[in-house]
Amino acid sequence: MKNYEEMAKALLARKEEYERQQQRKKKRREKIALCVASIGILTISSFGIWRSGILLQDSEDVQMANVEKEEEREPEKKMEKDDYQIRESKEDATSSSKKKNKENGKDKSVNAVNPVDFKKEDYSKVVEEDVSSLSRSSLEDCMVSTDLTYLSEQATEIVAGTVKKVTYDIIKGRIWTKVDIQITDVFKGNLITDNIISVYRLGGYIPLKEYGKYHKDVARFEVDTKEMEHILLKQIFEEEEFPEVGEKSVFYLNQASSEALLPKGAYERTGGKYGELRIAKDKLLQYQDDGTKLYTWKEVQKNADK
DSSP states (O other): OOHHHHHHHHHHHHHHHHHHHHHHHHHHHHHHHOOSSSSSHHHHHHHHHHHHHHHHHHHHHHHHHHHHHHHHHHHHHHHHHHHHHHHHHHHHHHHHHHHHHHHOOBBBBOOSSBBOOOOGOOOOOEEEEETTOOHHHHHHHOOOOOOHHHHHHOOOOOOOOEEEEEEEETTTTEEEEEEEEEEEEEEESOOTHHHHHHEEEEEEEEHHHHHHHSSSSSGGGGOOOHHHTEEEEESSSSTTTOOOOEEEEEEEEEHHHHHHHOOOEEEEEGGGGGGGEEEEEEEEEEEETTTTEEHHHHHHHHHHHH
């Protein structure tokens, strides 16, 4: 099979031969025209040229050159087709992979109802308030128990995760903490590793001035309007400290009930603070009223499998 350079040379040689033939024809016709004066001889000469097949040969040569050119292009066309199919296959694989990764890492966190926008450094004073005595508005949060077997039975989802974001949210005048966690392990339920979900818990920070928009008892803090601008209220529920970004825990979860008035798709800890085990190296720490209790990963998995 000829390569491109050989094909080009062949076509150039054929072109040069064709031009030489045309020159010879021209000279031949000129000689005939000078030597032959009669119309009959000219007719015979023309007839002879036609019978010689020169014109037909030229046409055949051109056709042959086109055929050879197409034959030379066949491997190139095949390579182009193969390259296209490979690119198309890679694009399909990449698109499928991106779709799968997106599904596996899907952000299922919910939007806060009335997020509290503030910076702690803008406030010169923080006033703490214990709100544990307030009536609960969450059924899941009422399932109070420190027993791991009970928590495992009641929870629909048991996952380990890392805190990615903390937001304080005002719902019906009550302050909640919305914790967005990214799942690292799944022990029970239908959630997927790398999913990001929102877990709500009672308590949180709120500027005192903002608190006054929802409650008329702000006067009990005995501060004037000007001073109120610089006070941050910290509502603590059952002496539990607030989470920080980067913390890791095992969460026993249920979908938020309608009684809690939380956003659709949000989760709550089963049993409140007892439904969260802080990860401390190879141990899991459960905060209890009289101290803490340690669990192992095997205990978590064993109870989840029941």
